[in-house]
Amino acid sequence: MDDRQLRAAADELIEMRRTRRVEPDLPSALRPTTLDEAYAVQDLLVDGLLPDDGRRIGYKVACTSEIAQDALRIDGPLFGQLLSHTTSPSGVTLAADGFVHRVIEAEFGFRIGSDVSITGRHTRDSIAAHIDAVIPAIEIVDYRYESWTVGALPVAADNAIHGWWVRGDPVTEWRHLDLGAASVEVRRNDEVVTSGSGSAVLGHPLTVMVWLADELARRGRPLVAGDVVTTGVTTDVFEAAAGDHVEAVFEGVGAVEISMV
Numbered sequence: 329m330d331d332r333q334l335r336a337a338a339d340e341l342i343e344m345r346r347t348r349r350v351e352p353d354l355p356s357a358l359r360p361t362t363l364d365e366a367y368a369v370q371d372l373l374v375d376g377l378l379p380d381d382g383r384r385i386g387y388k389v390a391c392t393s394e395i396a397q398d399a400l401r402i403d404g405p406l407f408g409q410l411l412s413h414t415t416s417p418s419g420v421t422l423a424a425d426g427f428v429h430r431v432i433e434a435e436f437g438f439r440i441g442s443d444v445s446i447t448g449r450h451t452r453d454s455i456a457a458h459i460d461a462v463i464p465a466i467e468i469v470d471y472r473y474e475s476w477t478v479g480a481l482p483v484a485a486d487n488a489i490h491g492w493w494v495r496g497d498p499v500t501e502w503r504h505l506d507l508g509a510a511s512v513e514v515r516r517n518d519e520v521v522t523s524g525s526g527s528a529v530l531g532h533p534l535t536v537m538v539w540l541a542d543e544l545a546r547r548g549r550p551l552v553a554g555d556v557v558t559t560g561v562t563t564d565v566f567e568a569a570a571g572d573h574v575e576a577v578f579e580g581v582g583a584v585e586i587s588m589v
Contacts, residue, residue: 329365333358338372341486344472345377348428352474354482366484367547373487374409382413385556386440387544388467389536390488391480392529392560402480405530405539408488410556418464418496418584424570427470427491430588432568433561434514434576436507436526436533437463439498440555446545452534455541458551461498462507464578465558466586468492469565493558496584508532510579512562516572524563533559 329337337358344351353359360366374384388408391397397404416422424430441460444450470491473482483489507526514522526533536559541551551557568574568588575585 329358329360329368334365334368335372337369337485338376341369341373341472342376348472350428350472350474353478354485360481360485363481363484366481369485370408370487373485374411377487378411379413382411384409385412385415385554386410386558387540387551387555388488388490388493388558389529389540389560390483392536399477400480400483405536405543405560406480406484406488407540407543408484408490410490410493410558414491415493415495416586418494418586420494421587421589422468422492424568424588427468428472429470430491430568431469431565432514432574432576433467433469433565434512434524434563434578435465435467435558435561436510436529436578436581437465437495437556437558438533438537439463440551440553440557442553444541444545444551446548446550450538450541452532452538455537456503456534459537461500462502462505462581463498463556463558464496464576464582464584466494466574466576466584467558467561468494468568468586494584494586495556496582499581502581505580507534510581512579513577514563515575515577516566516568518573521566522563526562528562529560536560
């Protein structure tokens, strides 16, 4: 794709988001053919979505389970970008009609406390040394394709179909926790609808952080102090609707909740 096509693809995705128009895929001339092209479209899309006072605040990691990777025909995760204007604290009320889909994903988040080097490869221990807090979080996945299984490249181009991020209180005393074994329970209107654990995301949330740090470094994009990262869904998913109150409870970490109207 040339620069004109990259821009046109981003503009198409922006318009689809603005109008909540659903399509089977991007127009054939605007479909990325490589992951590099997809991320180039993503960057242009994010530039176009940010309001004047908005900013990038970190990253989301998608496809951290074999099921999702098989569905998108990819052999590893994808990343998207978290944005200040689509991030809210726990307890927020959101309008259901502001989304096409409201897929609820309970995820362990992290806050970066010190800059991560883009040289060398990382381990769980080396990346943990740069993390100053764990954050209980809910990501709302929203997509305008007829199916989220449209493919890895159109999903990556559309900012990994990120809709909104809701963050709970950061926990700074977390190093004694086994986040891979930590249970996660999601309730809708006070009824448990799904549960899981941190092992659902590449076996451990810190493994996701290792992948992201290495992948960003390969692309010359370091994680820096203050960045936040959400590491992928730990349970089965469901779609929320107007009138729903959703709470995700993370063992040893805390809870996060949202309401839909």
